[in-house]
Amino acid sequence: MGEPNILHELKNHIGYLTINRPEFLNVLNKECLSEFLDILLRWKDDNDCRALIITGAGERAFSPGADINVFAREGQRTLGGREWSRYGQAVLDHLEKLGKPTVAAINGIALGGGLEMALACTFRIAAENAKLGLPEISVGIIPGWGGTQRLTRFVGEAKALELVLTGEPIGATEAMRIGLVSMVVPLTDLIAASEQLLARIIRNAPIAVRLAIEAVKGGTCLPLSEALALESNLAGLACTTDDAKEGIQAFIEKRRPVFKGR
Numbered sequence: 001m002g003e004p005n006i007l008h009e010l011k012n013h014i015g016y017l018t019i020n021r022p023e024f025l026n027v028l029n030k031e032c033l034s035e036f037l038d039i040l041l042r043w044k045d046d047n048d049c050r051a052l053i054i055t056g057a058g059e060r061a062f063s064p065g066a067d068i069n070v071f072a073r074e075g076q077r078t079l080g081g082r083e084w085s086r087y088g089q090a091v092l093d094h095l096e097k098l099g100k101p102t103v104a105a106i107n108g109i110a111l112g113g114g115l116e117m118a119l120a121c122t123f124r125i126a127a128e129n130a131k132l133g134l135p136e137i138s139v140g141i142i143p144g145w146g147g148t149q150r151l152t153r154f155v156g157e158a159k160a161l162e163l164v165l166t167g168e169p170i171g172a173t174e175a176m177r178i179g180l181v182s183m184v185v186p187l188t189d190l191i192a193a194s195e196q197l198l199a200r201i202i203r204n205a206p207i208a209v210r211l212a213i214e215a216v217k218g219g220t221c222l223p224l225s226e227a228l229a230l231e232s233n234l235a236g237l238a239c240t241t242d243d244a245k246e247g248i249q250a251f252i253e254k255r256r257p258v259f260k261g262r
Helices: 029-044 070-073 080-096 111-121 136-141 147-155 158-166 173-175 189-203 206-219 223-241 242-252
Strands: 006-011 012-019 051-056 059-062 102-106 107-113 125-127 129-135 183-185
Touching: 006 107, 006 111, 012 029, 012 189, 029 080, 029 107, 051 059, 051 111, 051 189, 080 111, 102 111, 102 189, 107 111, 107 158, 111 129, 111 147, 125 173, 125 189, 129 173, 136 147, 136 158, 147 158, 189 206, 206 223, 206 242
Parallel strands: 012 051, 051 102, 059 107, 102 125, 107 129, 125 183
Antiparallel strands: 006 012
16 A cells, blocks of 8 residues: 555644655645545544644645646546536635634645645745746646635735736745735745744634634625624624633633633
8 A cells, every 4th residue: 555645643733734745746636635635524623633734745846736637537528627626626615614724834836726725725834945826827727726716815816817817936935925925934944934823823712713714714705794794793602602701711810721612
């Protein structure tokens, strides 16, 4: 039995997912996505897992995207390309709606479906050698795993169209300038920087973290009045939790709260 497509381990409340196809620069095929989804679903309901870091094996690539052989085999079949698109979208939708903060630790090239996976994460931290882009247009297709939609929400319509229609990648510094990544660090510091960010988040109440992510993500595409109503509903829900009672009492008593995720 060969190496798994996805390596995973859980330590200090952080789940580590590594795309493990370094001989192919971590290209994504259906088996890889299926393993990825199985792990996500397992950790979604695991209270010991409070956050995730996703990266690629080796030092050259996060992932260059979906296996081009799938497009060659399925894309010409009636609705084949649409089915492959919808499958990838479904997997990344689970990632985006995990309810736990996730970091894409981009350790090299993140193109096509690789960038689309990173876009479904809560945060993107890039190594200095990273290259990010959606090159699908150069082979006559378009991004299909949410790239045209999530990228636009992060960088705006004009910049998203530039990246999608030229297919040209950008470097890590430019990606940070336009808001595509939140931090650029040396490759050797990439995982440590991701861990440090998540450590600052997971010391807070798990339910409040989940509800805050839902408020920000859910409200983005709503009219302001509806987004504010969503925020109020989620804020009200947070106030009913045991963690909220503990947090307020700890504040009054000038001590550190002990959150239990309920």
